Amino acid sequence: MNRKAYHSAAIAAEIAVPLAILAAWQWWTVQANDPKFPRLSTILVEFRDLWLFSQFELHVVPSLIRIGAGFGIAVVVGVVLGIGLGLSRWARIAAMPHIEWWRAMPPPALLPISVILLHSIENRQKIAFIAFFCLFPILLNTIDGVRGIDPATMETASSYGIRGFERIRRVVFPAALPQIFAGMRTSLSLAVIIMVLTEYFSSTSGVGYVLLISKNTLQLAPMWAAIVLIGVLGYLLNLLLILAERRVLAWHRGWRAATVQ
Amino acid sequence: MSTSGHLLEIRNVAKTYGSGEKATHAIADVSCSVDDREFVCVVGPSGCGKTTLLKCVGGLLRPTSGQVLLRGKQVTAPPEEMALVFQEYGRSLMPWSSVRNNVLLPLRHKRLGRRERKPLVEEALAAVGLTRFIDHYPWQLSGGMQQRVAIARALAYQPSILLMDEPFASVDAQTRGDLEDLVLRVREEFAVTILFVTHDIDESVYLSDRVVVLTHAPTQVKEQIDVDLPFPRDQIATKELPEFTHLRGHVYRLIRRELGPSEELAAATTATKGEGG
Numbered sequence: 001m002n003r004k005a006y007h008s009a010a011i012a013a014e015i016a017v018p019l020a021i022l023a024a025w026q027w028w029t030v031q032a033n034d035p036k037f038p039r040l041s042t043i044l045v046e047f048r049d050l051w052l053f054s055q056f057e058l059h060v061v062p063s064l065i066r067i068g069a070g071f072g073i074a075v076v077v078g079v080v081l082g083i084g085l086g087l088s089r090w091a092r093i094a095a096m097p098h099i100e101w102w103r104a105m106p107p108p109a110l111l112p113i114s115v116i117l118l119h120s121i122e123n124r125q126k127i128a129f130i131a132f133f134c135l136f137p138i139l140l141n142t143i144d145g146v147r148g149i150d151p152a153t154m155e156t157a158s159s160y161g162i163r164g165f166e167r168i169r170r171v172v173f174p175a176a177l178p179q180i181f182a183g184m185r186t187s188l189s190l191a192v193i194i195m196v197l198t199e200y201f202s203s204t205s206g207v208g209y210v211l212l213i214s215k216n217t218l219q220l221a222p223m224w225a226a227i228v229l230i231g232v233l234g235y236l237l238n239l240l241l242i243l244a245e246r247r248v249l250a251w252h253r254g255w256r257a258a259t260v261q
Numbered sequence: 262m263s264t265s266g267h268l269l270e271i272r273n274v275a276k277t278y279g280s281g282e283k284a285t286h287a288i289a290d291v292s293c294s295v296d297d298r299e300f301v302c303v304v305g306p307s308g309c310g311k312t313t314l315l316k317c318v319g320g321l322l323r324p325t326s327g328q329v330l331l332r333g334k335q336v337t338a339p340p341e342e343m344a345l346v347f348q349e350y351g352r353s354l355m356p357w358s359s360v361r362n363n364v365l366l367p368l369r370h371k372r373l374g375r376r377e378r379k380p381l382v383e384e385a386l387a388a389v390g391l392t393r394f395i396d397h398y399p400w401q402l403s404g405g406m407q408q409r410v411a412i413a414r415a416l417a418y419q420p421s422i423l424l425m426d427e428p429f430a431s432v433d434a435q436t437r438g439d440l441e442d443l444v445l446r447v448r449e450e451f452a453v454t455i456l457f458v459t460h461d462i463d464e465s466v467y468l469s470d471r472v473v474v475l476t477h478a479p480t481q482v483k484e485q486i487d488v489d490l491p492f493p494r495d496q497i498a499t500k501e502l503p504e505f506t507h508l509r510g511h512v513y514r515l516i517r518r519e520l521g522p523s524e525e526l527a528a529a530t531t532a533t534k535g536e537g538g
Contacts, residue, residue: 152352159319159345160367160418161338170366174357251398255356258400 038221047225055210060229063195063206066123067237070130071191078135078187079180082142083172092143103136107194111201121202130194137186145179146172178252181245188241192234207233267294267330268454269318269422274327275479276313287313289479290327295422295456300448302465303458304512305475305483306519311458314480315426318456319345331422341371344415348427350408354399360386361395364414371418385417386410388447405436409443416447422454429464438496441468445494462516466508467494474515483515 026040038046051060085091107129118125149172157163157171199208207226214223246253276288287310295301305311316322318329320339329336331343339345344367347353354363364382373381386392389409391402399407408428415423425444429437441464448455459465465472466488474483488508490499499505 150352152347152349153355155321156345156347156353158321159339159343161341162367162370166370170369171355174355177357251357254398255400259351 036220038224042221043224043228046221047228050210050222050225051229059206059210062123063199063208063233066126066130066198066206067191067195069123069127070195071134071188073127073131074134074138074187074191075184077131078138078183079142079173082139082180083146083168083176085139086143086146086176087168087172099136099139103140107133107197108201111198115202121204126195126198126203126206129198130191133194134187134191137190138180138183141179141183141186142176145176148179149175178249181241181249185238185241185245188237189234192230192237196230266296268297268299268332269295269456270328270330270333271314271318272328272330274314274317274324274329276310276317276322277325286479288317288324289481291475291480291482292327293473293482293485295454297421298452298454299471300455300457300469301471301473302469303456303473303475304460304462304465304516305480306477306516307460309475309477309519310480311460311475312426314475315345315424315456315458319343319424321345341418342421344418344420344423346408346411346415346423346425346428348430350404350411350428350431351400354407354410354414356398356400359396359398360391360402360410363399363410364417367414367418381417381419382413385413388416388450389413389443403436405432405440408432408440412440412444412447416451416453420453422456425455425457427459428457430460437464442494442496444468445492462509462512463500466490466505466512467496467499472508472512474512477519483519486511 022040029037029039085095110132111129114125114129115121118128153171153175157167162171195206196208196211199206200212201208203209203212207230211223211226214220214226271291271293274288274291275286278285278287291314293301303311303314313322317324318336320329320336320343323337331340336343355366358366361382364385365378368378368381383392383395386395389412391406391409391413394402394406399410402410412428428444429440432440444455444457445468447453457465457468467490469488472486472488474486475481476483486508490502490504490508
């Protein structure tokens with residue numbers, strides 16, 4: 001098989017397999033005729049009516065804003081703190097036990113107290129909550145990335161008098177970037193999980209809220225439509241991050257391929 | 262008399278790692294000097310603390326005792342007048358930056374305008390024959406070419422003294438000869454002083470005006486030998502001169518006396534593998 005044919009076949013398989021699964025799902029739900037498993041066609045109609053038109057602004061946009069803001073804050077704080085901790089042994093000695101303690105905390109354990117302390121079940125609490133738990137993967141990966149910088153690289157920077165902020169910007173940050181991205185990937189999927197969790201716990205809008213309402217009113221089609229939407233959101237967000245990573249870290253793939261052999 | 266007229270003076274430098282019973286005496290007592298525009302090679306048996314010495318000179322390590330003086334001023338941190346070329350070119354170049362930006366990197370914090378930086382980068386890359394590869398990444402180039410990028414980076418920094426730490430130890434013999442000639446050429450072109458550390462005896466005699474031979478650790482200066490071979494030097498003609506053979510033999514004997522027979526064998530094997538320091 002030549003390259004082009006191989007590529008076409010790969011893309012065809014990528015599309016054909018999900019389509020086959022969807023077809024099987026439709027066939028099975030028609031056969032089963034079980035109210036717990038509404039027909040796929042019913043779910044898709046519900047999906048279109050719910051998400052693509054009336055409710056998009058009401059429920060999808062707030063969820064996206066919460067993920068975006070929470071994740072964004074986590075990236076900025078995680079990278080800044082992570083570089084500081086990565087460079088300073090004493091800062092690590094002082095901070096690591098606390099970081100490990102909070103990192104081990106399951107998010108649901110802090111949900112009630114966060115609502116009380118932040119006095120909010122809206123964006124303030126949601127964003128803060130997402131940011132807090134997304135922080136740790138980015139923070140820990142940044143610390144590792146900074147600590148793993150080749151001593152020869154740092155020595156080169158020293159020998160040319162590259163110090164302070166210039167050194168962080170031109171040497172430390174780019175050198176740690178592959179690890180930072182690894183942390184961001186973990187955090188982004190965490191952001192989606194926590195978004196659903198907080199909205200399901202208490203809110204007046206969002207995808208998780210729709211899930212909660214449809215559970216309380218025992219409406220299965222909207223519930224399934226919400227599940228499909230959450231899956232699509234997670235998939236697309238991850239895809240976006242991977243595309244960004246490919247652009248920003250193009251050098252890293254080339255460098256790894258060149259040095260591994 | 263701190264102003265002795267030498268560009269660089271190494272005065273009784275000693276370096277000990279650790280303390281107490283576990284202390285390693287890397288350098289016992291080394292004194293020597295380098296004049297303006299001079300090319301001095303430092304050779305010594307494997308593991309004699311050559312790299313440690315060069316890091317002390319470059320201000321990357323602090324000597325346990327003694328001083329390094331650059332134009333009579335003590336070196337305590339890497340001075341702007343010095344540039345260091347490391348053996349590990351692959352690790353000292355930034356893989357995320359193009360060749361251009363690697364050469365530009367040390368110039369960013371020098372008080373220069375954008376207009377002045379650009380020609381410096383381009384001149385330096387032209388001098389090492391890499392103009393065509395200015396927008397490549399370092400890892401897209403061969404080992405010898407990567408080391409030329411590192412040399413260009415050092416030249417663009419406009420140092421008055423270039424410190425080179427076994428820069429050609431990890432390239433093949435053919436490339437090594439080319440790089441040696443390249444260094445001799447840019448030395449003229451950029452009127453730069455060079456302190457060059459190597460474990461290769463031929464290389465030290467071929468390149469330098471003076472060879473400083475070190476003892477094994479704890480290191481001292483064993484002997485300094487003036488090299489009066491004519492310039493320009495040539496890989497074949499110079500190495501065929503009886504004087505070259507004589508000098509080479511002399512340095513070789515000095516170093517062999519530093520080693521036991523088994524160590525000599527070990528040194529020979531590591532030398533062919535291109536390790537040392």
